[in-house]
Amino acid sequence: MSEKVILERSYRATLDEVWELWTSKEGIEAWWGPEGFKVEVQSLEVKTGGHMQWSMIADAPEMVEAMKQMGQKVRTEHRNTFSEVKPKTLLVWSAPADFIPGVKSYPMNDRAEFSVEGGQVTVRVVLQRMHDEMWTSRKKMGWEMQLAKLEKVLSARSKS
Numbered sequence: 001m002s003e004k005v006i007l008e009r010s011y012r013a014t015l016d017e018v019w020e021l022w023t024s025k026e027g028i029e030a031w032w033g034p035e036g037f038k039v040e041v042q043s044l045e046v047k048t049g050g051h052m053q054w055s056m057i058a059d060a061p062e063m064v065e066a067m068k069q070m071g072q073k074v075r076t077e078h079r080n081t082f083s084e085v086k087p088k089t090l091l092v093w094s095a096p097a098d099f100i101p102g103v104k105s106y107p108m109n110d111r112a113e114f115s116v117e118g119g120q121v122t123v124r125v126v127l128q129r130m131h132d133e134m135w136t137s138r139k140k141m142g143w144e145m146q147l148a149k150l151e152k153v154l155s156a157r158s159k160s
Contacts, residue, residue: 005127010120034145036063052080
C-alpha cells in the first residue's frame with residue numbers, strides 16, 4: 001500500500017485565482033475544512049519556513065453533535081509549517097496530528113502541486129497516510145470535501 005494518498009482536481013480558473021485561494025487568509029477561510037466546518041486563520045506567512053495558524057470549528061449542528069459523540073473537540077487549533085513554497089507551483093507543509101484522542105502526536109507532511117493546461121488549473125494534493133486506515137480515510141474524505149468547496153468558490157467567482 002502506498003504511503004501517500006493522491007487527489008487531483010482541475011478547475012476552470014486562472015492560476016492567480018487558485019493560488020490566491022490557497023495562500024490568503026480570506027481565500028483559505030472561504031473553502032478550507034470539510035463540510036459542516038469552518039476555518040479561522042489567525043496568522044499566515046506563505047514562504048519557506050513560514051507558518052499558518054488556524055482553527056477548525058464544527059459549525060453545522062449535526063457536526064457539532066457528531067464531534068461530541070466521538071469524544072472530539074468542536075474547535076481544534078492547528079499550526080502548519082511551510083517547508084517549501086514555490087509561488088504558483090508548489091506548497092509543502094508539515095502539521096502535527098495532535099488532535100486524536102489516545103494517539104501520541106506525530107507529524108503529517110503534505111503538499112499541493114499546481115499546473116496549468118488548456119485553460120484549466122490542476123491541483124494535485126499529496127497526503128501522507130495517517131496512523132490507521134480509519135483516520136487516513138477521514139483525512140481523504142475531508143480533503144475531497146475541501147476540494148469540492150474550492151470548486152464552488154471558484155464557480156461562484158466566475159459567475160460574478
